[in-house]
Amino acid sequence: MNTITTQSPLATYIVRHADDNVIIGQRLAEYISRAPELEEDLAVANFALDHIGVANHLYTYAASVDGGQSDADALAMMRSEREFTNLLLVEQPHSDFGELMARQFLFDAYQVGLWGALSESSDETISGISQRAVKEAAYHLRHSSGWVIRLGDGTQESHDRMQSGIDRMWRYTEELFFSDELDQEMARAAIGVDPAILRTDWERVVDDVLEEATLTRPSDPYQTGGGRSGGHTEHLGKLLAEMQWMQRSYPGMTW
């Protein structure tokens, strides 16, 4: 079987961003056919496709950086929970449409800044993938902001559920801006970005939308992290069990 762990710092850095996208893509895909209206099923499917597509490009590049010993399928399907380095926010389950949109909105606002910054990467492939992804993140954010505002500034029921979605996801937002040695090494090499610098723009977007949505910015003092080093909430294991079962049951299968 292939060696799945990444070898180089560059590949490790690329894979963490791929992991974010494949996991939120899987979460969105869970919702297809359950959205409140057909148009929303199409939107959710479309976003899932964009995220999984970005993950596919990044995994493929990470595998080639490491000398082609692995590939995108192996990286997505044959690594275990502790080997995934996604942010905790993207693995959170949603109990309703409000929670799904809260998670999406908070993540989209982060990704618009991230891809914008990575478009300037000195690594041509990262820059190219980011130039594509930033356009997609922009329309994701437009859509998710629209729902946060529509539900927040809607009925009492929709307001309360949107607020509860934002409250539920908030404790995973600090981690978006945690910066570790690898982030700093990649930023120094002008390949990556120090996530800490993305915070100001993210806060401005989030505050503006929450205000228009008549929602309250949570003051949850409890913030958690650890996703980048493989420490996850209990939800990721269950997500992977569903996402990976076919490749695990029939290794190397194709159709």
Added chain:
Amino acid sequence: MDAAVVPGYDMVITESREEAAIRTLLQGVVDPDIPFLTIEDIAILRGIHIEDSGAVTITITPTYSGCPAMDVITEDIGTALAAAGYVDVSVELAYSPAWTTEWLTPAAKAKLAANRIAPPGPVGVVAEILCPSCASDAIRTASEFGSTACKSLMVCTTCGEPFDYLKAI
């Protein structure tokens, strides 16, 4: 040497007779989601290169990150060239510069309109979308996300006809 203009590059590239012949062959490779458009029409064909060894490298650029048509197109390029006797063919993805609908040729936009898909306008401005059936500008968005990643579903409020709009991006 023949000259070919590749949208997105402000220059005319020169290619050998054989490379130009491959370009002609590739006019048979279409976007499986919009089969009346060739990969040259939608400007994802970025380059054709033949090594001295005879190895052919075709460079294409992805449209949307998750566009499933890219895999089919990659296969179709291999099949089309194999049928013409090229056995050593690789298809490479070029990510930069990122694809944009601004690269669509006027001919491609005319083909879209003729097939009842409203073509994209300029990127970054509110586009005037005309109904491909009756040319009315009284259009309503039925769904921003449509049958494929690249299309929205619109409805003409004058003639009542629903139609696809290829999004400007």
